[in-house]
Amino acid sequence: METAKKEKVRVLLTRHVFEGHDIGLRTIVNRCRESGIEVIYYPRFKDLNEVVKVAEEEDVGLIGISSSTGAHLYLSEVLISTLKEKGMVMPVIVGGIIPDKDASTLKGLGIAGVFGPGSTPDEVVSFIFTLLDRH
């Protein structure tokens, strides 16, 4: 039996221009690609309008932001409100140096998945697949 060809899962992975650490994000990008996810890797955004614009232009199904500077709450808040202003429905995941107790705050803001220290690349990949299949 032939199944309809599934559309490729396409995501935007990015970090802020001030973000000094990128080894984690590069590892995730690499693992996603190995797993068949199409990644728009946008390493240095200047502001969150830019992220939303790229997400729209590239027609991705999800935005992932990596932060290790402690700016995760700020970045998430602004990104979610920017998406809302534009009337866009787009799941956002956040990873990096994120204290455990901030995970619930982030989810309260509307962040779909939080991948703090110790998360594995495979966890991120399977989360993306589960989430985007459901959409």
Add this chain to the structure above:
Amino acid sequence: MSNNGKSNVDGLIDAYFEKPKRTTTWSGFPVKDIYTPKDIDGMDYERDMPDAGKYPYTRGIHPDMFRGRYWTKREVTGFGTPTDTSRRLKKQIEEGVSGLNVIRDNPTNLGIDPDHPLAEGEVGLVGVSLCSLKDMEMLTEGIPLDKVSMSLICASCPAIIILSQYILIAEQRGISPAKLRGTIANDPLHCRYCGWRPSNPIDLSLKLSVDIIEYCTNSMPLWNTAVVNSYDLRENGVNAVQEVAFGLAMAMAYIDGALKRGLNIDDFASRRAFYCSSHIDFFEEIAKLRAARRMWARIVKEKYGAKNPNSWKFRFAVHTAGCSLVPQQPLNNIIRIAYEALAAVLAGVQSLHSCSYDEPIALPTEESQRIALRTQQIIAYETGVSNVADPLGGSYYVENLTNRIEEQAARILDEIEKMGGMVEAMRTGWLDKEIDKSSLEYQKEIERRERIIVGVNAFASPPDKKTPGGVHRNPAESEKEQINSVKELKVKRDDKVLRQSIGKLREKAQMGEGENLFPTIMDALRAKATLGEIMGTIREVYGYSYDPLNILESPF
């Protein structure tokens, strides 16, 4: 390894008979079960590993090592406003650090002011904001600059401005630059690889870097004019051998630049330092640092023809490996840090920062920083290891490993030289590829459990990631305060004086690569020009946008 779902008794029996699975070093050197005199065959004591204090300094750069003076104990600090950081520095002094170590925030690192429209959310976040002379004044208030050793970490383009601020504040207090002791992290090449956006292109970066070396050489004999930061490269995933090779290759690129400016090797080589990692493979890290010391001495003496023994000495600071720390069961990190710090001391370190155990989870708290310092103090005052220079010298294993690291690193150095030097290796993307290759391999080794990391892929219970000491948060008002303070400065200063000084800076910058911009930058700072304004003006002359983020236009 016990917790793989087996019954307790099976696990116990396995554990009893268990032996090490990985018999290679961190960097992949196979290791035999015992080392004997045969393994150091052909080594000559006087030539290869003479007493500490003798060329090529394999065993240390001072004859008496720590008997003469302990290593400098400093802990990197910087957050919020300059006043916030100043308060923490004083706390550290109370607790017994022997040097200070200040890190800037990301807007400062990029060369933009806190009132830049895109800086919000980052001002004072991972370091202190140092935008104007006033900031430096507040940071160093009450600290006797003629007596302390100060390390200023600002790896990229603002180094020349931050150092100018420091010199000017000292002068205001009647202290001559000749009396200032410390280090400026003047290493624009490496910071292309620590993830930060390199705001200045290589040509301008190198020019300003050489300006610092030239100025300090002539007027600051106690100051370290440049540091090669191989630590950040290691944090990006390269191995111990690559760390040595890449670090030395970068140092050679700077030396070539300074020689081209017309400086004499012996005028500046003795004020150059290195910033190295100390990772978790104990003997390999010690061997790595010993190998680097011997290689550098031979390079500076034989390749560059330096005559002054001080030029030959590889002086280095160590930052224990942040990337070796894990969030699971975070208190275990205290133990990792202690071994890494001990390795650095046994290798004859000059200055040491030991990490805080909560770094994989959050910015360090006051308490976790105190434990980091106490770790150094326990090594210094309790263990007795600092009484003897190079206590592992003569160990068949350590000497053999030192030789092997040297051989392999020399091979990489040759390869880089054939490419046309480090700047070329960077320009062509070769270095990027090497870094990516190593870091991905490392991740896979962990996932395949070829490397065991306690709490991550073994003994993973309890899996908690909580820090008993809580996490550090910046004071809520600090960012706003700092942004407002710069805005106020810009309104209140004398516009005419400012514009004159910026005009002068532009003129000098137009005079070409060989014109040292230090004196004019200092004049601009005196006229209350800010970091972003000074950097922007220089950038424009060199043909780049005033604002590295392309938002602001030059107001001048």
